[in-house]
Amino acid sequence: xxxxxxxxxxxxxxxxxxxxxxxxxxxxxxxxxxxxxxxxxxxxxxxxxxxxxxxxxxxxxxxxxxxxxxxxxxxxxxxxxxxxxxxxxxxxxxxxxxxxxxxxxxxxxxxxxxxxxxxxxxxxxxxxxxxxxxxxxxxxxxxxxxxxxxxxxxxxxxxxxxxxxxxxxxxxxxxxxxxxxxxxxxxxxxxxxxxxxxxxxxxxxxxxxxxxxxxxxxxxxxxxxxxxxxxxxxxxxxxxxxxxxxxxxxxxxxxxxxxxxxxxxxxxxxxxxxxxxxxxxxxxxxxxxxxxxxxxxxxxxxxxxxxxxxxxxxxxxxxxxxxxxxxxxxxxxxxxxxxxxxxxxxxxxxxxxxxxxxxxxxxxxxxxxxxxxxxxxxxxxxxxxxxxxxxxxxxxxxxxxxxxxxxxxxxxxxxxxxxxxxxxxxxxxxxxxx
Amino acid sequence: xxxxxxxxxxxxxxxxxxxxxxxxxxxxxxxxxxxxxxxxxxxxxxxxxxxxxxxxxxxxxxxxxxxxxxxxxxxxxxxxxxxxxxxxxxxxxxxxxxxxxxxxxxxxxxxxxxxxxxxxxxxxxxxxxxxxxxxxxxxxxxxxxxxxxxxxxxxxxxxxxxxxxxxxxxxxxxxxxxxxxxxxxxxxxxxxxxxxxxxxxxxxxxxxxxxxxxxxx
Numbered sequence: 001x002x003x004x005x006x007x008x009x010x011x012x013x014x015x016x017x018x019x020x021x022x023x024x025x026x027x028x029x030x031x032x033x034x035x036x037x038x039x040x041x042x043x044x045x046x047x048x049x050x051x052x053x054x055x056x057x058x059x060x061x062x063x064x065x066x067x068x069x070x071x072x073x074x075x076x077x078x079x080x081x082x083x084x085x086x087x088x089x090x091x092x093x094x095x096x097x098x099x100x101x102x103x104x105x106x107x108x109x110x111x112x113x114x115x116x117x118x119x120x121x122x123x124x125x126x127x128x129x130x131x132x133x134x135x136x137x138x139x140x141x142x143x144x145x146x147x148x149x150x151x152x153x154x155x156x157x158x159x160x161x162x163x164x165x166x167x168x169x170x171x172x173x174x175x176x177x178x179x180x181x182x183x184x185x186x187x188x189x190x191x192x193x194x195x196x197x198x199x200x201x202x203x204x205x206x207x208x209x210x211x212x213x214x215x216x217x218x219x220x221x222x223x224x225x226x227x228x229x230x231x232x233x234x235x236x237x238x239x240x241x242x243x244x245x246x247x248x249x250x251x252x253x254x255x256x257x258x259x260x261x262x263x264x265x266x267x268x269x270x271x272x273x274x275x276x277x278x279x280x281x282x283x284x285x286x287x288x289x290x291x292x293x294x295x296x297x298x299x300x301x302x303x304x305x306x307x308x309x310x311x312x313x314x315x316x317x318x319x320x321x322x323x324x325x326x327x328x329x330x331x332x333x334x335x336x337x338x339x340x341x342x343x344x345x346x347x348x349x350x351x352x353x354x355x356x357x358x359x360x361x362x363x364x365x366x367x368x369x370x371x372x373x374x375x376x377x378x379x380x381x382x383x384x385x386x387x388x389x390x391x392x393x394x395x396x397x398x399x400x401x402x403x404x405x406x407x408x409x410x411x412x413x414x415x416x417x418x419x420x421x422x423x424x425x426x427x428x429x430x431x432x433x434x
Numbered sequence: 435x436x437x438x439x440x441x442x443x444x445x446x447x448x449x450x451x452x453x454x455x456x457x458x459x460x461x462x463x464x465x466x467x468x469x470x471x472x473x474x475x476x477x478x479x480x481x482x483x484x485x486x487x488x489x490x491x492x493x494x495x496x497x498x499x500x501x502x503x504x505x506x507x508x509x510x511x512x513x514x515x516x517x518x519x520x521x522x523x524x525x526x527x528x529x530x531x532x533x534x535x536x537x538x539x540x541x542x543x544x545x546x547x548x549x550x551x552x553x554x555x556x557x558x559x560x561x562x563x564x565x566x567x568x569x570x571x572x573x574x575x576x577x578x579x580x581x582x583x584x585x586x587x588x589x590x591x592x593x594x595x596x597x598x599x600x601x602x603x604x605x606x607x608x609x610x611x612x613x614x615x616x617x618x619x620x621x622x623x624x625x626x627x628x629x630x631x632x633x634x635x636x637x638x639x640x641x642x643x644x645x646x647x648x649x650x651x
Contacts, residue, residue: 004640004641004643004644004647005644006640006641006644006645009637009638009640009641010641012632012633012637012638012641013633013638013641013642013645014632015631015632016632017632017633018627018632019628076459085564086561086562086564087562088523088524088525088561088562088566089525089562089566090562090564090566091564091565091566091567091568093564094564094565095633095634095637098604098632098633098637099632099633099637119459125564126470126505126507126576126619127507127519127560127563127573127576128563128564128576128578129575129576129577129605129610129615129618129619130577130578130602130604130605130606130627130630132618132619133606133618133623133624133626133627134627136618136621136623136627137623137627137628138627140623162457162458163621164463164466164467165466165467165470165619165620165621166466166505166507167466167469167470167505167506167507167508167619168505168506168507169504169505169506170561181466182463183460183462183463184460184462184463184464184465184466184491184501185462185500185501186500186501186504187504187505202459202460242640243566243567244567245525245566245567245569246525246528246529246566246569247529250636250639251566251567251568251569251636251639252567252635252636252637252638252639252640253567253636253637253638253639253640253641254639254640254643255640255641255644256640268640268643269639286524316566318524318525318566320528324528328528329524329528332522332523332524332527333523333524336523336524336561336562339561340561342504422528422532422533423533425528425529426528426529426530426533427529427530427569427570427583428530428583428584
């Protein structure tokens with residue numbers, strides 16, 4: 001059974017897939033010519049009809065977001081692409097941009113034309129030097145080819161596109177923190193409303209979209225909304241990138257219609273690490289509540305994952321087998337959230353700190369069974385009490401691991417320490433490379 | 435810029451900084467690329483650099499400092515010519531990142547954020563670097579060294595100290611220095627974008643399976 005649908009990844013196996021020549025050879029920038037001959041409102045309609053939803057985690061309908069931009073308001077509009085891929089486990093936009101930055105640029109031009117923006121930005125994380133090179137070069141090549149700048153393709157549309165490189169702050173993946181960062185401030189989230197569509201970059205109407213969302217636009221324009229909507233499930237249309245990592249025989253990227261299951265993906269990836277079995281996994285990064293082997297047949301679309309108690313998120317499927325200590329895993333994620341909390345909101349700043357203290361004790365076999373309730377109490381006190389969702393993300397692995405693996409926490413207390421051998425979970429445990 | 439900038443930087447560097455400011459509709463947005471650019475000159479963010487950016491953007495130096503101290507990629511003291519980041523976020527840590535991190539620090543005799551005496555190598559543990567299908571991941575000057583193990587990582591830092599590091603797994607034909615990489619992050623094109631693979635094997639796995647299955651139909 002072939003359930004994969006390579007669209008974004010269709011030409012990644014060509015050595016020059018990242019060049020203008022390579023992209024054009026495979027039909028690149030044809031959708032742009034088609035789009036610039038269309039009425040901008042018609043493009044927004046087309047994207048709405050396709051059912052495309054935000055691929056950065058939240059799943060908000062992309063066309064609807066574009067439709068929120070007030071038109072005829074005599075204000076500058078901005079498009080900002082969120083390429084600050086940092087959610088633990090998430091590794092789809094980075095390989096996409098390395099293999100084909102032009103598909104993003106084509107999407108940026110079409111989206112900017114649709115929302116009537118003459119200035120667009122790509123905010124990329126700073127820890128990926130070669131990806132920055134590829135995107136920078138692609139932008140320069142697009143300018144040289146008359147695809148950016150003044151009077152694009154002679155159609156009278158002007159667009160400036162600037163690559164803005166971050167500097168190592170996870171919080172800048174949150175769209176309002178990203179905007180503050182892009183304006184030259186510390187990256188801290190803003191209170192909403194007003195939403196970016198009304199007051200975004202420089203307090204002007206702004207669309208912030210994920211890389212994969214914008215990169216999906218050229219194919220929708222080229223093939224039509226119906227083509228896109230023919231893939232996926234009832235409310236989760238289209239194809240998307242699923243990223244499998246961890247204790248899996250062959251980790252990697254799988255582009256499939258929304259609604260595929262982890263069981264199907266694991267089969268294609270050659271199974272869980274030989275001789276081991278699945279223990280827990282994340283459907284969409286560490287901020288999405290974890291699942292177990294009881295969830296192998298959950299349809300990986302927005303509704304299916306939500307109905308099972310988690311979130312589709314970034315489709316970052318991190319697989320952990322039975323050698324992995326869940327307390328250790330959760331402690332490490334919690335240390336991450338503590339480190340990345342921007343400090344603006346007290347519940348998140350203080351709460352993540354206390355969560356680390358409690359989890360460290362538990363992992364070391366110290367503390368008491370009551371600490372499990374304390375963890376849940378702290379989670380309850382930080383969730384939904386901050387400007388952004390970072391604290392909600394921090395609570396997810398803790399609450400879900402206690403739901404499925406409470407006994408393992410208690411085992412640490414009985415044992416006076418962690419009952420697992422960390423060496424057994426390493427990839428080189430069996431290869432004799434240690 | 436109303437007044438001439440008084441700083442020890444060369445006219446060429448000041449001209450580049452001016453061109454960075456001109457990229458943006460509003461000048462303050464240039465703070466981050468300017469800080470990256472400073473690191474390409476001096477290797478880290480100096481007080482002089484802060485003062486210069488403040489002058490260029492007509493800000494208080496405290497405002498520039500506030501930004502510089504928020505982001506972990508801006509260093510307040512020199513790092514090595516090759517700055518190594520070892521991912522110890524959960525997935526890489528479990529897959530071997532913790533063992534790699536401990537072994538490399540022991541091997542070099544330094545602590546987290548430390549620099550070897552010869553100034554060649556510095557090490558920090560990093561968060562998820564968006565390459566989980568290549569775990570365990572080690573970065574050097576923010577270039578990818580995929581699928582590492584304890585021995586390969588030790589060999590990597592040894593080769594850096596000897597001045598002949600291997601090229602990144604997915605990156606240009608040679609590992610650029612920290613300062614050179616910082617210029618790229620400031621948006622200065624070094625002309626190396628065409629070098630290196632377009633994708634590694636894990637990136638292509640789904641595509642390969644889709645093609646094979648189509649061929650078999």
